[in-house]
Amino acid sequence: MLLHIDEETILDLVTLISGENGEKIVRFLLKKPGITDEELSQLTHLDIKEVRKILHKLNESGILYYDLAREKDTGHRIFKWYISQEQAIGFILTNMRKILDRLEERLEYEKNHQFYWCGTQGCRKLPFEEAMDHLFKCPTCRKPLQLIDNEQTIRALEEKINEVKRHLEQLSKVKKIEETEKPEAKAPSKQKESSKTTKTKTATTVKK
Numbered sequence: 001m002l003l004h005i006d007e008e009t010i011l012d013l014v015t016l017i018s019g020e021n022g023e024k025i026v027r028f029l030l031k032k033p034g035i036t037d038e039e040l041s042q043l044t045h046l047d048i049k050e051v052r053k054i055l056h057k058l059n060e061s062g063i064l065y066y067d068l069a070r071e072k073d074t075g076h077r078i079f080k081w082y083i084s085q086e087q088a089i090g091f092i093l094t095n096m097r098k099i100l101d102r103l104e105e106r107l108e109y110e111k112n113h114q115f116y117w118c119g120t121q122g123c124r125k126l127p128f129e130e131a132m133d134h135l136f137k138c139p140t141c142r143k144p145l146q147l148i149d150n151e152q153t154i155r156a157l158e159e160k161i162n163e164v165k166r167h168l169e170q171l172s173k174v175k176k177i178e179e180t181e182k183p184e185a186k187a188p189s190k191q192k193e194s195s196k197t198t199k200t201k202t203a204t205t206v207k208k
């Protein structure tokens, strides 16, 4: 295989696509290719439905694929999961660009809006218009809403955007290397012929 993405890059991308739970799952998958969703659920202590949701999301992104088997006694379907190294890059590139677009949209939004928050963990931060609609009281806990400084969010977003851009750059390089390393199709050998074609030049007349 000409192409190899290192494990950390895969994990970074998985985190971007499916969050920390996705990363947890793929860590186990890297250690044990062919692992089942049930095993992953036990190892990660995540609900089986959540595990399946993440696995299918990563499957749609082309990062994972599965083999379908049947249990001998019960006939139950068993999904065995694998990381799809070869296919990953193209799909990842597509997804990374989407993620990058979304992050940049979010950054613009953060830069152009003021946010209000009650200070309670778990409560939502509201943009000005919405805060006004709620008369500057949190719709969840009813505490007064106060203007918050989203400078930190903006900085975090900018960092994330740079990170994704770096990954994209690296992956583009890997992809280019892969393309150039592909053996070229050999042309059938034939006797040497002298080129008889002469290029015709088109003369243009300019009227003055």
Ligand SMILES: [Zn+2]
Pocket (backbone or CB within 6 Å): 118, 119, 120, 123, 124, 138, 139, 140, 141, 142, 143
């Ligand atoms: Zn609140």
